Amino acid sequence: MDYDHDPILRFHGATRCVTGSCYEIETPHSRILVDCGLFQGSKSERELNYGAFPFPPDAIDAVILTHAHIDHSGLLPKLVKQGFGGPIFCTRATIDLCSVMLPDAAHIQEMEVDTLNRRNAQRGRPPVGPIYNQGDAAACMTLFRASPYGEWAAVAKGLRVRFWNAGHLLGSASVELEIDRGPDTPMRIVFSGDIGPGHKLLQTDPQGPVGLDYLICEATYGNRHRPDVSPERRRSMLGDVVRSAAQAGGPLVIPSFAVERTQELLVDLHLLMRTGEVPSAPIFVDSPLATRASAIFERHADEIEQGDVLRQALNSAELRFTDTVEQSKAINRLTGFFVVIAGSGMCDAGRIRHHLKANLWRRSATVMLAGYQAQGSLGRILLDGAPRVRVQGEEIEVKANICLFDLYSGHADAGELAAWVAARAPIGKAVFLTHGEEDGISGLLESLSESIPESRIAAPQLDDAFRLTPAGHELIHSNVPRRLKPEKVGRLDWHNDLSRLLLDISEAVNAAADERGRATIIRRIQRALAAQRD
Numbered sequence: 001m002d003y004d005h006d007p008i009l010r011f012h013g014a015t016r017c018v019t020g021s022c023y024e025i026e027t028p029h030s031r032i033l034v035d036c037g038l039f040q041g042s043k044s045e046r047e048l049n050y051g052a053f054p055f056p057p058d059a060i061d062a063v064i065l066t067h068a069h070i071d072h073s074g075l076l077p078k079l080v081k082q083g084f085g086g087p088i089f090c091t092r093a094t095i096d097l098c099s100v101m102l103p104d105a106a107h108i109q110e111m112e113v114d115t116l117n118r119r120n121a122q123r124g125r126p127p128v129g130p131i132y133n134q135g136d137a138a139a140c141m142t143l144f145r146a147s148p149y150g151e152w153a154a155v156a157k158g159l160r161v162r163f164w165n166a167g168h169l170l171g172s173a174s175v176e177l178e179i180d181r182g183p184d185t186p187m188r189i190v191f192s193g194d195i196g197p198g199h200k201l202l203q204t205d206p207q208g209p210v211g212l213d214y215l216i217c218e219a220t221y222g223n224r225h226r227p228d229v230s231p232e233r234r235r236s237m238l239g240d241v242v243r244s245a246a247q248a249g250g251p252l253v254i255p256s257f258a259v260e261r262t263q264e265l266l267v268d269l270h271l272l273m274r275t276g277e278v279p280s281a282p283i284f285v286d287s288p289l290a291t292r293a294s295a296i297f298e299r300h301a302d303e304i305e306q307g308d309v310l311r312q313a314l315n316s317a318e319l320r321f322t323d324t325v326e327q328s329k330a331i332n333r334l335t336g337f338f339v340v341i342a343g344s345g346m347c348d349a350g351r352i353r354h355h356l357k358a359n360l361w362r363r364s365a366t367v368m369l370a371g372y373q374a375q376g377s378l379g380r381i382l383l384d385g386a387p388r389v390r391v392q393g394e395e396i397e398v399k400a401n402i403c404l405f406d407l408y409s410g411h412a413d414a415g416e417l418a419a420w421v422a423a424r425a426p427i428g429k430a431v432f433l434t435h436g437e438e439d440g441i442s443g444l445l446e447s448l449s450e451s452i453p454e455s456r457i458a459a460p461q462l463d464d465a466f467r468l469t470p471a472g473h474e475l476i477h478s479n480v481p482r483r484l485k486p487e488k489v490g491r492l493d494w495h496n497d498l499s500r501l502l503l504d505i506s507e508a509v510n511a512a513a514d515e516r517g518r519a520t521i522i523r524r525i526q527r528a529l530a531a532q533r534d
Contacts, residue, residue: 007179007187007468008476009214011460012054014435017041017490018220018374019071020048021435023191024055027179030156031055033063034175034191034216038074038105040346042376043495044488049075049131051483054463058083061156065090066193067172068097068259074105077136080143089155091163092146093171093300097259100292102137104258106130108349149173167196167206168410169260170300176209187468192217194435195412195420199231201264202297202304206412206420213429214468217421219436220372220411223443234407235268241368241405242269242278246337248401250364255352255379257345257410258290261371263297263310264408265341270313279337283318286328286342286351291321325351332358345371347378357391365400370408375437376492388503395506418447430456430473432466437490461486 005028013020013035020039025032039045057079065088066072076088076098090098109130117127147153147163154160158180163173172193179187188211195206195218229237245252256262262285272278285291298314301307313319322328328351331340343350356378359365373379381389382402389396412420421431431452433441441459448457458466458473462484465476505525512518 010465015462021072035072037072041374042493044493062086063088077132077140080140081136087145091171104289106134106137167203168194189214216432219440219444221413222440226413245366254341258343259293262290266313282338284340
């Protein structure tokens with residue numbers, strides 16, 4: 001074997017943003033990916049999902065998948081559709097979850113493209129196609145290979161991996177990668193995946209190896225310090241939100257990730273209602289994906305903490321799973337207090353949008369955001385206090401009580417991340433910070449720089465490539481244009497600005513004193529547009 005060439009690490013996503021996780025390792029003998037996820041957030045970032053991969057899919061020998069969340073797995077069917085045919089290594093629970101999550105992602109794309117194409121036909125625009133369909137998702141699932149925690153697996157020539165429980169999600173893993181260096185000591189690289197917090201209701205504390213060369217670490221909450229809250233205290237605090245929603249006399253609407261977040265919420269809501277700490281009321285899980293995922297969690301209940309209580313919650317009298325669109329829409333004909341949990345967690349897709357349309361304008365409604373809201377997402381816009389929003393093309397005034405309850409987050413906070421990194425010591429060469437917006441990256445960098453020289457901490461931009469040498473990391477300069485300029489990643493974009501402008505115009509016109517005032521505003525806008533065209 002020729003060992004003269006150093007490995008190259010490329011960052012194809014989750015750089016200065018929290019979605020699109022995708023890392024490429026190239027050696028003289030193999031090319032592999034760690035994760036291949038969907039971009040979420042702003043429209044500019046989501047459009048990357050439709051573009052070409054920055055590598056030939058048929059040149060990739062294998063994929064290592066840290067966990068099933070769509071921002072880590074969601075482009076795998078597209079990868080297969082475009083020529084990848086190698087194995088996809090992950091844990092057994094990750095395979096089970098992907099078997100429902102990837103077909104669901106395909107179904108959502110097909111449904112949304114169908115709606116968009118009807119609008120495009122009305123507007124004289126050409127039709128578009130989904131990123132992939134359910135057939136592509138099914139083909140992708142045939143390539144999955146299960147690998148248990150703690151056991152080495154050869155994944156490509158000169159490369160082997162071992163999974164460590166990341167404590168983030170059922171089946172989630174940090175990836176330890178060894179690159180054969182012939183007579184020299186193998187190079188050891190660890191990809192953190194998403195690291196879970198302490199006091200995770202259904203998961204153990206995150207684990208990992210020690211003594212690395214390179215570490216690629218997530219920084220989602222790198223600048224945030226959550227209170228050290230026990231599961232019992234968190235449940236009590238959730239009870240405060242539920243009681244307040246019940247007193248308001250309207251529904252408690254919870255946008256939630258279908259996998260694990262929903263199941264954690266169900267456990268605590270069940271315990272609160274069983275003990276009488278909150279009023280007993282119907283709990284609707286309005287997500288076919290969450291329904292199927294809950295069945296998988298019940299099947300794996302013996303492998304997770306609180307598995308017996310989860311089984312009780314999933315079979316409680318208050319719980320109702322809805323399947324059809326008609327059942328989903330019927331929920332909003334109810335009056336009084338009830339709970340509805342629906343995806344997506346950032347409010348940008350799925351059934352949650354019609355629940356928001358039906359309830360955001362109601363003062364009696366409560367919307368509880370239960371996790372991270374990426375910049376540019378509808379959830380983030382609501383969290384930032386927007387008085388009006390556009391949902392599926394309709395303008396909605398926000399009168400509902402919007403609150404953030406971030407204690408169910410699946411991500412470690414700043415202190416927990418720093419402690420997890422410290423436990424991996426010694427880290428001989430460098431740490432790369434990914435999967436975080438600017439504030440998260442800078443916050444974790446500051447924390448780590450107390451023990452690791454800043455020269456050995458890197459915060460890559462989208463499409464950056466580094467040579468991993470025995471002496472350290474070297475940025476590879478390239479003339480190939482980036483798919484998205486760094487200043488456009490992890491930020492509001494033109495589409496967010498346009499939505500805000502349309503809302504501002506509508507507000508100004510409606511606030512005008514009379515017909516003459518409204519006409520004056522409209523003429524000024526028309527003159528500005530005419531000047532722009534000239």
